[in-house]
Amino acid sequence: MRKLLAFALAAAPTVGLQLDADQPVLPVVRLAALIQEDGQPTLPGIEIRPPVVEAPEPAVGTPEASSSGSSLLDPPAVDFDIPPVEDAPLGDLTANFPSEPTPSSNPANQPSNTTTNPWTSGGFPSLSQQSFGGTVSDPTGLNSVLRSESSIWDAPQLGTIVDRQDLERRQASSMYRALQNEVGVLLQQTGNGQVSPFIRGLTGQQILVMIDGIRMNTSILRPGPNQYTGTIDPGTIERIEIIRGAEAAIWGSDAIGGVINVVTRSADPMRGDYLSPQFTQFYSTAEASSYTRTAFSGWYGATGVTGGVSYYDVGNLDIGGDMGRQAATDYTQYAGDIKLQRMIHRDHMLTVALQHFEQNDLKRSDRFLPFVLGPPSNGNIPTQRPTVFDPQQRDLIYARLEGIVEDDLFFADAYSFTMSGSRTKEATVVDRYDDNDPTSVPTRREIGEFDDLGWGSVLSIVKDIGDFGKLTYGADYYDESIDAQRVRIDNPTTGGSTPTPIDPQYPDDSKADRVGVYLSWHVPLTERLDATSSVRYENINVSGTPNFTTLGPTYFERSYQDWIGSVGLSYRLTDEWRLIGGVYEGFRAPTIDDLTANKDSLQNNVSVPLVGNLSAEPEHSLTYEVGLKFNYDRLRMQVVEFWTDFDSFLSRETIGGVDFLTNQTAYLNGTELTGEYMLHRNLALYGNFAYTYGQLTSSDEPISRIPPIQGIVGLRFDEPKQGCYFDIYTWMVDRADRYNDTNLGDVRFIPGGTPGYATLNIRTGQRFGDKNQHLVSLGLENITNKYYRVLGSGVDGAGFNAIFGYQYEL
Secondary structure: OOOHHHHHHHHHHOOOOOOOOOOOOOOOOOOHHHHHHHOOOOOOOOOOOOOOOOOOOOOOOOOOOOOOOOOOOOOOOOOOOOOOOOOOOOOOOOOOOOOOHHHHOOOOOOOOOOOOOOOOOOOOHHHHHHHEOOOEEEEOOOOOOOOOOEEOOOOOOEEEEEEHHHHOOOOOOOHHHOOOOOEEEEEEEEOOOEEEEEEEOEEEEEEEEEOEEEEEOOOOOOOOOHHHHHHHHHOEEEEEEEEEEEOHHHOOOOOOOOEEEEEEEEHHHHHHHHHEEEEEEEEEEOOOOOEEEEEEEEOOOOOEEEEEEEEEEEEEEEEEEOOOOOOOOEEEEEEEEEEEEEEEOOOOEEEEEEEEEEHHHHHHHHHOOOOHHHHOOOOOOOOOOOOOEEEEEEEEEEEEEEEEOOOOOOOOOOEEEEEEEEEEEEEEEEEOOOOOOOOOOOOOOEEEEEEEEEEEEEEEEEEEHHHHHHEEEEEEEEEEEEEEEEEEEEEEOOOOOOEEEOOOOOOEEEEEEEEEEEEEEEEEOOEEEEEEEEEEEEEEEEEEEOOOOOOEEOEEEEEEEEEEEEEEEEOOOOOEEEEEEEEEEEEEEEOHEEEEEEEOOOOOEEEEOOHHHHHOEEEEEEEEEEEEEOOOOOEEEEEEEEEEEEEEEEEEEEEOEEEEEEEEEEEEEEEEEEEEEEEEEEEEEEEEEEEEEEEEEEOOOOOOOOOOOEEEEEEEEOOOOOEEEEEEEEEEEEEEEEOOHHHOOOOOOOOOOOOOEEEEEEEEEEEEEOOOOEEEEEEEEEEOOOOEEEOOOOOOOOEEEEEEEEEOOO
């Protein structure tokens, strides 16, 4: 929310704000000090808003942050002078405001009365300096992963943020690269260009992925791994916010294993009037790939705009162990986006954004020769079934109005209202063969397409209630409809073959909608103990006319409702230690895919609509967590132990030779740890560790695809003043041999267990130019050329890979 308040103060001259000569002058925070929180945070959080002021506050020193965080109505911690506001031309956001110090006169870009912490000014922000929300892209914080503005230090869950600097250093040309090595996040790829993140052993429909606080999850998401997280251009991203554990009480269905919120880039009004061209180029030797993005960002008057286009050309992947290039891992991709922001009033901002993303000729690699030969654990080698996605497309458009409200409005301090429209289009070509002879021709071709069109609205409101804490509440509604078709061509290589309509992947004109209301209350119970309790009611409806195996085409409707709750606690043991814990309820309703899908699964299996699947009930879980956070000058750490009980876990079960969707019981437990230790203000030893164990208690077998123990250990040097960095790390993954029965016939699971591995990697870069506008970077991955496979992936790990990067941003 700090950013929007700063916008309001900056925009005051443009909207005719009048100051009475007899009225006390409102204190104003210098805008550059606030915007520092988006890059290299050097100041503790300062909350300001224009309340009715009785008298000016005396100047005070910067206090330690309280355990409950700053109130929206708290006076500023530092007293600043404001010059008289003169008439300014419309659109001049910076008129009569003090000029900001130049980098040469104040390298830290801080107010002169602030003391720099040497351990947080070298490119290594502390936990309290990393915030969910409160950025230029999310000024109210109501569209953050927690639906409120909160630092990682204050949050009662384990959270991490991948910021723009991290993305640049990871040379993120894909979402796989953007999310790699995050604590407790395993990235599975069935095909190159596809990525399915696992959090706490869950993926697909059991974690929630959002863009700017808008759900990406739809009713066509498949159980288990799916490719849709890969349909985001990393060049559009400002930051990625990740929370581990259930957040269904504020976000609703699917948020069981965790939540990923991708926040896109925005223009920066704090720079005044400006225009910044941007260019990015990455080249990878292992993929023989080239990623190019041309973009711009600018602000003039009360209006900002940012946008760009990108193109990604990927060749076949050179895998480790000198085993050559893996077939069917090449594809092309292009994307475009634009975002317009307008301060329509000193307290209110309108944002309109449009995104388009498309992949072409993208293969499901595990169904192509020679990968399909496996062998699988059960020895039954499947037949080649080449599957190509062309296109894999995602579109999003939204309009958002957000702002702060007058002090005398009893039910709100700030709000955000969003209307969105989305499209997920997927076209596939599947060739079926009778054998695995490379010279064979397909005997049947299936060409299918579905188009999932949706729209939604989200309203969120926050109200500070003084000693009683802070209330965040709101409602959301999403509606989607699916158009689908598919044809079959026998002997497609023979002239004169005629397409024959067959059942599509999903029933044509099937529909789904969901509506939810939620309330979250953050309250300081004592000086040291904070509590965040949330409750939500959700109703989900699905309908369609599938061609059931026993009844034929039959219309059905199903409705699912539930109350969901959670309680998170944070206890400040000392100024540096914090004990966290909580109980979080998870919920997921069956989807159109669960109930009606007519599709291939694994390599040769087929899933068809079954009447018995309609009796499946929603998933329910309870997660218990306890952990510690440490936020000292030299050591920052988060560690959490969790236990998740499912009294209803949706899984496929073979009954009479037929795979039915059934409700089973299960549990998960594990440990997550992430931290860094400052050896010097510019040098840190860092690492993370994750362990997960999962079991289906109803069938006494492992939950499918539970990630093995994994972690990283690294040493990072960062010198912001010189614009250079160097990072060397090793990624270590243990052996995985706890296979579910469904994994035994899947060639992606290596017989006897997926071997463990460790890779050695280096990242380095240097900025140059009179404004440090140029960045050249080099990444060396898997330096020892180790062969490996991420558990359950259809793409083997890249061998030695040199990535060359150049980025320009004025």
